[in-house]
Structures are given as C-alpha cells and as structure tokens.
Amino acid sequence: MNYFSDDKEWPWLLDNAIDWDRIIPLYYPKFPTEDGFQNKDEIIDFIKELLTQTGAWTSTAVLERAAALDKIGAGKVENGITIPSDELAAFYKEAAELQVFGLPVPQDVGGLGLPLGPLMIVLSQLARACMSSCTQFAFFTSMADMVHRYCDDETQQRIIPQICAGTMSGSMCLTEPGCGSDLGMIKTSATPTDDGKYLLNGAKIFITNGGGGLGFVLARIKDAPEGLAGISMFLCEQNIGGDKLNYRVTKNEEKMGMHGSFTTEVVYENSTATLVGEQGKGFKYMLHLMNEARIAVGMQALGGIEGCLDYALKYATEREQFGRPLTELPLMKRNLSDFTTERDAIRALMVDTVSHFDIYQNLDKKKSHTGELNKKETKMHDEAWIWTRKRTPLVKYYACEAYTHLSQRAIQVLGGYGYMEEYPVERYHRDSFGPLLYEGTSQIQALMALKDVVKYAAKDPKKFFSSVFAKHPTANFVSADHFSVKEFNKIQYKFKKNTIKLLMKCLRPESIGDIFNPKAWTAESNIEELMTHAETLCQALSYMETLRVLAIHSEQDESRLDLFKRYEILVRPRLEMIYTDWSIR
Template sequence: MAVERTLHTPEAEQLLELTREIVDKEIAPRAAEDEENSVFPRDVFTTLGRAGLLGLPYPGEYGGGDQPYEVYLQVVEELARGWLAVGLGVSVHSLSCYPLATFGGDEQKGRHLPDMLGGELLGAYCLSETSSGSDAAAMTTRAERTDDGGYRVNGAKAWITHGGHADYYTLFARTGAPDSGARGIGCLHVPAGTPGLSTAAPERKMGMRSSTTAGVILEDVELGSEALIGEPDRGFGIALAALDSGRLGIAACAVGLAQAALDAAVAYSRERRQFGSLIGDFQGLGFMLADMDTQVAASRELYLSAARLRDAGRPFGKQAAMAKLMATDTAMKVTTDAVQVFGGYGYTRDFPVERYMREAKVLQIVEGTNQVQRMVISRHLAKEA
C-alpha cells in the first residue's frame, strides 16, 4: 500500500522511489525463502551501498548522501517493509558508522568512511555483553594501553548483529580502571581480520534468522593508537549519542514491518469470504483494521517528528525513546492482529504474517528494551519538572 509522504526535495522522492523498486523487485521476493534457510543477505547490502542507500545521513565528501535523517529513516522503513533483516541491517550498519563519522579524525574518516558508506564494508556495533546488556556501563571487556601507545583488547561481546559477517566492528571497551564506570570506556575501530578476534556460533532465534546474531570474542587483540575513535575514556558518551539515533532506526523498522502486516491483512480481508460476505465488511474485523492503520500512522509520525528535531540540531533523546517504544509495541500488536485476521491460515508458514509476528518481538528488545525506554522517558520528565 502506498503511503503518503512529505519529502524535502525531488532527490529525496527519487530515493524513495528507487528504494521501493529495489524492495519490490529484488528484496521482498526472496525474503521468505532466505529466512526459512537462514541465508545472510550480504549481496543485498552491497547492492544498497552501490545504489547510494547505505550512507544517506552522512557527508557527501566521504561518499554519503547528505540527506536529512527524516529521509534516511523513511528509506529504512521501506526496506523493513520488504524484509526486516535488511531494514534492521541497514540501521545497525548506520549505527556502526556513527562514531567514526561524528567523532573520528579527518585521517580516520578519509581512510575508512568511503568503503563503509559505499557498501564495500559492512559494520557491526559491539556494546552489549552477557552481564551488561541494558547496564552497558558495567562492561568488563578491557582495552589496555601497550608500550607503543596502542591497545591490547580482551573480553567478549554478546548479541552482535552481523557477528561473523561484518567487515569491521565498532567496539566499546574499558580503557580506564576496572571501577571507572561510564567514565572509563573507549570506542575503537576493529577490522574483522585482526588476529585474536573471533565469533561464536550464531544464536538460534525465534525470528530474524537471516540477520545473524553472534558473540564476538577478543583474545589479546592488538590495535594501534589510530584505532581509538574520539577521546580516551569518553566512549560511553559516543555510545549513548549513537543509540539515540539508532533507536529511531529501530522505530522506522518497526513501522515498516507493521505496514507490511497491515497491507497483508487488508488484502486478505478483501479476498476471504465467510457467511456470503467479504470478511473485511464485518464491522468487528473492519474496526480492527482501522485501529491497526491508526497505530501505524501514529507511530510513523512520532519517529518523523523526532527525526526533524535531530535534523534541526535540537535535543531528541526523549522523543527517540518514545518513538522506539510506541513503534515497536505497535509492531507487536499489529502483527498479532494480522495473524488473527488470517485465522488458522495466519498460524501457518504459507502466509507471511506468522513470520512478521515472530520478527516483531525482537524489536521490543534490541537497542534498549522497552522497559529501558520508559526509564529514559521518565528521567527526562523528572529533569523537565
């Protein structure tokens, strides 16, 4: 179903049209089979990069698209509508680019960003650990200074999207004292082929099987001083800034998935007959579809509103948390209702809505659970008071 959008420029409209064309012709047709067989779509990310869709919110001088975040997020939504693994993968890749693009030095940007934004390199974001998910400041992975001014890294990261497939890892590790908390964390750029870096077996997940999630293990990984992004011991602030933007990416993914479920439910309601009538003509089901449409539209406007604040250089952390919270709860509700619309068929793999429902659940967990989003919002309310 075509969604009415207000875009800034003809170029932005062309980007959305290009995205829809790629989604409808190349991405959506293979999604179900590749998900069934846990196929990682590395070639899709290369295609998106070469089409100019991987670096949209980043500077043109390094190969980015110079587009507002509002436009980038609508591209992510369209990708997630066709295949959530791809939409979320683009969001995670953009998240992995953010520290270097925003806090890196000119030499670092010139060396790495063109390939990162052009699709030749795919990134992963390494913050979580088995004992420090939501409490990221409690991480134990250590990056100790070496005699030559570099770093030796030991530890393990958990729940890493693209783990084992990424070409580089944006890694957060403790550079300060063990008890230094949030003030002793550094951000490091780690190429995938660095000796001592390995990945664990992929997690066996309920959904999103094409999006590989795996632990990353670091054993005496030697890095030069040029691997550090930003200032020493100031990486936690970089992580939080990246997550504010990343939460909007997850919100856009959630809206795209919910839109796909809504589209499938509406189409089925205009085909399926019971008691001599189309099921969409029954008031009970029609009202359910109306609620689904309203929730999807409201979630879209909330993430776009937060994106406009970001583009204007205004604080948007609270609004990003609100958008992530509402959009992902909406995705869970709408995909569940879509299964109900299909009835028994919705519970089978012959139709996509059962996959949508399984995929929606993870969106309430990644990049800060929705309980954490409520904490973020309530803390902002306390400060405002």
C-alpha cells in the same frame, strides 16, 4: 505496490511534515549546489525520485527474497568470520548498486550527502519488506556516521568509501555475558601499548553483524574507575594485515525471528584497537549512536507494522465469509479501522521526530567538529535536542510495542492461515520481538521517559505544578482556533492534572514545608514507588505526543482532521484506563 509513490501518506508527510526550510540550508548552504541543484524544491524532488526508486526495489526484490532469507538464514560462521548466504549477498549487491549505503554520508568521503530523513524512510521501506535486511543495512550507514563523527581524517578516508561500496560494515559491541542494560559492569579490558594502541581482551554477545569488518567496542582501561565513568570506546578492525584475524566471531545465535540477520558472539584476544576520543567518554559517545539507533528502530517497527497490515488488509479484502468480504463484517471493519489508524498516527509521529533529530544531528556533528555554533544555530540545536531527547524513548517504546501487538492481530485476521509458514504474517510477528528488545527494552525506554518527567518536576516543583493549574486548556502550544488544537489542549490539560496527581501521590514530601524543595521530591523510596508506573506513563506520553503531531498536521491541512479524530477516539479510552490505574495502584 511501490512503498513510496503508491502510498498516499508518505508523499504528504515528505512534503508537509519535515521542516525542510530549516534542514536543507544545513546541508546545502548556498545555491546552485555543486550537484547543480538550483533551489530547495529541486532537492525535495530528487529525494522523492530516490524514495520512489527504493520504494520499487524494496516492494519487489527485497520483499520477494524475504521468505527465503528467513528460511535459509543470514549465512554461517567459519574460521572466525561470517559468510553471508547467497540471499543476503544478493541484497548487499543491490543496495550497493543503488548507492543507498551512502545516502547520508558526506560527499567528500564517498556518499550522497543527503539529509537524514530519506535514510530513515528507506529503513522503514526495508523493514516493510524484510526486517532482517533492514537490520543488516543499518550497520553500514550507522558505522559510516560513527567513523565520520569520531575518527580522524585518515580513518574516515580509508573506511567510509568501503562502507558506501558495500564491502565493509560493522557493529556496536556493548553487551557481555554478565552485562546487559547495566553497562557499568563491562569487564572487557583495554591495555595500552607503547605505540599508542590498545590490546582488547574479553567477549561480547548478542552483537548484530559482528562479522562486518569493524566494531566500536566498549572496554575498561586498566586502573580506570568502576562504573560508567571508567568505560572507553575503541575502534577494532578484524583484518589489520598478516595471516591472523584481529578478533574472532565464534557463534551466530539461533533466534526466534530475524533469521536473516547475524547475531553473534565476538571474542577479543589481545586484539589491536584504537582509542576513540577521550578516555572515560565511551558511554557518552555510545549514547549518540543509541539515540539515533532508537529512532531508527522506531522506523523499523513502523515498517513492520506497514508490512503485516498490508498483507492482512489484502487478505481481508479478498476473503469472503457469510456472503461478504471480511472487510465488511462489522467487528472486523472496526478492528481494521483501528489498526490502520494507529499505523498512520505512528507514521506521523515518527516523521515529525525524525525532522527534529535531523536538525539536532547535523548541528551536533558540526559542533563536535568545529567546536562552535553561531547564535541562530545554537538556538536551533538546543530546541531540536529538547524534542529529540523527549521523543526518543517514546517512539522506540510505542512503535515497537505496537508492532508486536498489530502483527499478532494481523495473524488473527487470517485465522488459521496466519499460523502457517506459507503466509508472511507469522514471520512479521516473530521478527517483531527483535526491535522490542534491542537498543534498550521497552522497560528501559519507559524508565528513561519517567526520569525526564521527574527531573523536570524536581528541578522547580512550584513552576511545574503551577504550569497546569494556572493555565486554561486553550492557552497552550499553538493557536486554539482550530478544532483539533482545542481538542488536544483539553486532553492535554486532563493528562497534566492526572500526571500531577500521580507525582503528588508517589513523591510528595512528608513535611508540608518541603513541598517546593526540589531535593525533597527525590527520596529513593518514593522514586521506586513511581517507577512501578513507568510503563503506563510512557504509554500516556506517547499518545499525547502523537495527538500533538496530528493536531498540528490537521491545522496545516484540513484533510488530516479525519486521522486526528479517529486517533482521538482510539486513545481516549486508553488514557482513561491509565488514569484509573494510577488512582488505584
């Protein structure tokens, strides 16, 4: 099965769910292009051909190697460096030959210069076959983006072609033994030298691909203020000449899953590094990568969902019990329908989010390089940023939680066979806990989503509360003529009313005179009470955003109405459970 051309959902989404009319002019401002593309349609056709090629590669070579890579592992740590296993080295070689490391990399530094969407789809294809391969791959493309965004021309021209060729990759070095989610506690130090460089001292743990050759490291310069304001970012390369490594990889962790991916400890001992950007801006720069990484992890989780359900559905179709295939037994039939409905709905949400993020990413990079955008670009940038900011914690939370849940259910479809290493569903389930935890746990994502809601409500309480009660459900985001839009507006209206009840219950000021005073809504004790509802609020927001996307798609194409209806049936009981929880806790 080709993961692109043989899956009817992906071609439809590529044609209809990505805003090519806005995205393509950002990458190709005039036609014909230097590559000979005559118009938008030719570019989209090229992307389809590319994704068909990667769909064939991932569904054969990458998938066939996945079990062996899981058993043998990513490789070993020896004399301070990581040495890939034969299986991982073979994957790198194939990816380099296909030129996929350079998909979104600008052409002037050795890449293909494509929009971000194709890369994100390739990530899902890789994860569908092998989560470990996908993770290792991501630390080529993300490093190229960071170098291109934040480093000088000489560094770009020296490093990025090596990344595109598959001979160098890297890592994001944040976590320390006493510092996980609270990055303000970072202890790794950076001491300036006379030649403008810095010497790093400290250790980082749980670093994915720590031996790739370079790392973006968060550290604190001597006398810098405490907390996040004192954190700076540094580029540190492992080989800088001479017979001594600039930093050492000391350990590869033994993990529950994702055995084919390196998770390392990295030690810096007077390691020479270059300051990236300005002092004290390290956390800000890291947030850029974390936004992209969290959306990418959502795509990883989607691929994992697709992979485990691929196998479960195949098994259920072939396996007979009580004289019928499993797919025809009533309870199993309902369960499989629910599983595939959620998979298809999450896929639609992810692609819509990637479309917004692609616009934001392109214009934000232009803004950082040139310092300005025109009026039209500024409007597009700001609008895309609103959606990116809103969606990022939701897609990371929802897709990753669903992957762990649905991979467990895939095991149950196989019964006892699902518990055996001979079958791949147990690997998908073990691997699912990686995306669930890295780039911020589900609880961190829920708190981010909650923060955005509280910030919006506290900014102008009167406007926030009146926006619900002053509007009838039909006066909403698009024309309410279509059935799916009417249904969405009704569900959204009820969601908003219940959300306001929750906020009033937890945050309402004691004095009636402070009702419309923004400061009165942010008392610490009240905020902490609301934080206990962060996960259920994040879940509800995720369902609402998914319904929004499916309603828009079904308005575009009547054939998409069935998915909207099935998903509505799936999540309405969940929303009612959440509202009940809010009312009694």
